[in-house]
Amino acid sequence: MMSKHEKTYVTNANFMLHGGDYNPDQWLDRPDILADDIKLMKLSHTNTFSVGIFAWSALEPEEGVYNFEWLDEIIDNIHGIGGRVILATPSGARPTWLSQKYPEVLRVNGARVKQLHGGRHNHCFTSEVYREKTQTMNRLLAERYGNHPSLLMWHISNEYGGECHCDKCQSAFREWIKEKYNHDLKALNDAWWGPFWSHTITDWSQVESPSPIGENMVHGLNLDWRRFVTDQTISFYNNEIVPLRELTPNVPITTNFMADTHDLIPFQALDYSKFAKHLDVISWDAYPAWHNDWETTADLASKVGFINDLYRSLKQKPFLLMESTPSGVNWHNVNKAKRPGMHLLSSMQMISHGSDSVLYFQWRKSRGSSEKFHGAVVDHDNSSENRVFQEVAKVGQTLEKLTDVIGTNRPADVAVLYDWESNWALNDAQGFGLETKLYPQTLQKHYKAFWEKDIPVDVITKEQDFSSYKLLIVPMLYLVSEETISRLKTFVAGGGTLVMTYISGLVNEHDLTYLGGWHKDLQDIFGIKPTETDTLYPKDQNAVTFNGKSYVLKDYATLIEVDSANVEAVYEDDFYAETPAVTSHKYEAGKAYYIGGRLEHAFQQDFYQGLITELSLEPVASVKHGEGVSVQVRQAPDSDYLFVMNFTEEKQPIAFDYEVKDVVTGEKITGELTLEKYEVRIVEKTRTN
Numbered sequence: 001m002m003s004k005h006e007k008t009y010v011t012n013a014n015f016m017l018h019g020g021d022y023n024p025d026q027w028l029d030r031p032d033i034l035a036d037d038i039k040l041m042k043l044s045h046t047n048t049f050s051v052g053i054f055a056w057s058a059l060e061p062e063e064g065v066y067n068f069e070w071l072d073e074i075i076d077n078i079h080g081i082g083g084r085v086i087l088a089t090p091s092g093a094r095p096t097w098l099s100q101k102y103p104e105v106l107r108v109n110g111a112r113v114k115q116l117h118g119g120r121h122n123h124c125f126t127s128e129v130y131r132e133k134t135q136t137m138n139r140l141l142a143e144r145y146g147n148h149p150s151l152l153m154w155h156i157s158n159e160y161g162g163e164c165h166c167d168k169c170q171s172a173f174r175e176w177i178k179e180k181y182n183h184d185l186k187a188l189n190d191a192w193w194g195p196f197w198s199h200t201i202t203d204w205s206q207v208e209s210p211s212p213i214g215e216n217m218v219h220g221l222n223l224d225w226r227r228f229v230t231d232q233t234i235s236f237y238n239n240e241i242v243p244l245r246e247l248t249p250n251v252p253i254t255t256n257f258m259a260d261t262h263d264l265i266p267f268q269a270l271d272y273s274k275f276a277k278h279l280d281v282i283s284w285d286a287y288p289a290w291h292n293d294w295e296t297t298a299d300l301a302s303k304v305g306f307i308n309d310l311y312r313s314l315k316q317k318p319f320l321l322m323e324s325t326p327s328g329v330n331w332h333n334v335n336k337a338k339r340p341g342m343h344l345l346s347s348m349q350m351i352s353h354g355s356d357s358v359l360y361f362q363w364r365k366s367r368g369s370s371e372k373f374h375g376a377v378v379d380h381d382n383s384s385e386n387r388v389f390q391e392v393a394k395v396g397q398t399l400e401k402l403t404d405v406i407g408t409n410r411p412a413d414v415a416v417l418y419d420w421e422s423n424w425a426l427n428d429a430q431g432f433g434l435e436t437k438l439y440p441q442t443l444q445k446h447y448k449a450f451w452e453k454d455i456p457v458d459v460i461t462k463e464q465d466f467s468s469y470k471l472l473i474v475p476m477l478y479l480v481s482e483e484t485i486s487r488l489k490t491f492v493a494g495g496g497t498l499v500m501t502y503i504s505g506l507v508n509e510h511d512l513t514y515l516g517g518w519h520k521d522l523q524d525i526f527g528i529k530p531t532e533t534d535t536l537y538p539k540d541q542n543a544v545t546f547n548g549k550s551y552v553l554k555d556y557a558t559l560i561e562v563d564s565a566n567v568e569a570v571y572e573d574d575f576y577a578e579t580p581a582v583t584s585h586k587y588e589a590g591k592a593y594y595i596g597g598r599l600e601h602a603f604q605q606d607f608y609q610g611l612i613t614e615l616s617l618e619p620v621a622s623v624k625h626g627e628g629v630s631v632q633v634r635q636a637p638d639s640d641y642l643f644v645m646n647f648t649e650e651k652q653p654i655a656f657d658y659e660v661k662d663v664v665t666g667e668k669i670t671g672e673l674t675l676e677k678y679e680v681r682i683v684e685k686t687r688t689n
């Protein structure tokens, strides 16, 4: 068995990747600029460039007329300075001629309106023509560059997303549905609860994707459509990679995942837990709104931690930060510049959670069009002297000291379970509070209680192995199949501690409610029956008493009938005052806690502190510090790399009770020191056991 500290290299580079999207196809008539790029790459301590992402027009200006010479030169030049190339397939943005000649590649939206050519990321995933065209292009790229010494990995398309409702997609959906329900209309109608509102399907031809001008209230249909969209996107991706697997079997493949930005929650539209299985490496594009006016820097940092730990846990190995910005972006409501120090801090935070890269969108700012003011390494001034360039260079110099961190992992005893399907179904549910479901945001809050205490957490998905965790936290798992319930039961029976909350276990994988009360196995595990979910108006509040303290409750309260559980907390008000709000129950070798209401953060802090003590969930390395400082650790076979990060606007005292070595300066440190605003220290601690 692999030791938990063994390294896993996700690419064959022996350096931390630093660089990013390089789009020289904007500058082909400016050889002076292309020459400057190469000089500036060295000065910025960058080494890896993703090329060709939106270059289809430059590569195939007319159908069947190819022009690779410019790309040859770019790749050779990068190679000439010892750099590596992440070569993209260009399907994310088609040339105009392609849409004009083959209109089937254009999407049809949910209202069945065919879209015009424009923008990007908007092709039909079913179109045979588009699949053929992308495969042809990808084969040419693999034939030409597959053996190039600088080729590091493949970057497939760009940020897959969206959906198409054209006739081809409708047929593909129908086939998918037939397959799923074994060609049995009764099974389909049972799953979709057909007879309600006379929605019974009597012929497969009646199956249509959901539409704002048609069917959109059949929850089983909506859920299956989302699943189909994920599968169809993966199928498109799998079609893209055929020639790459054939011609370059040893070159790893990724596609860049996203986050939904305001709250930095996982991208909702595709089930990345399924997609991840088809990638060699997880990579994602992180654009947190640092210095925003709705949360503290530390609050945002813990959300960044959450999503990193989710994307890392998809494969339980290091991932890549594929895109980020060295300063502002251009698409937030307000595009604030990163304050001095924030770029290094935010970049090191990504590394601390398992990234083996810091890559940017984009290398050089565009001169025109939509992203001309998006932060980039090289600004319109073409200077290596400006603040942003200097901060990038500093990140590069720091990464050069972190070679031993490459491939290291972050073993955890605590897991939080995130489920895309449950999120879809819950958002679709007509019930509860339409504005207050906030499933991913709820998970972020549970996660934060551990982030604040420097305890590593994996954010896992339902099919992952639970058995290695001491504590599994499953908030708001609205949709849960019998199979998952049985795996949760095995986990607790085997000695695990499980925490579940309100609005969990209400529907099965078809979004059909469980009949006869809460599932019998859940009743066995928790020793309770949740009987009602009360939903509160935003101005309402209740409270619970837990260990003699009162905690504010908002949004949701579950009425609980206790069978064999212990009551840990009770509601204070309303018609269910004094009834159980939080329970615990020993089940075989383990224990299961149920939290009935949405409680203020202080509850999570105190409640989980109890479990931290009970289950001895220590931080990997304890560092004394105040609020807003985070310590994240990557564990190499013989030493721990501690990233001590000040996510506050003040100086922060910290203290090590043991000797560590500063990885950047080489200095040996013990005892107290002060972190400046936004300062990060990276230190190595030799492991004794």
Ligand code: GAL
Pocket (backbone or CB within 6 Å): 158, 159, 285, 287, 323, 329, 330, 331, 361, 371, 374
């Ligand atoms: C990403 C996208 C890039 C660029 C960037 C700007 O979502 O992949 O191509 O548009 O956003 O932040």
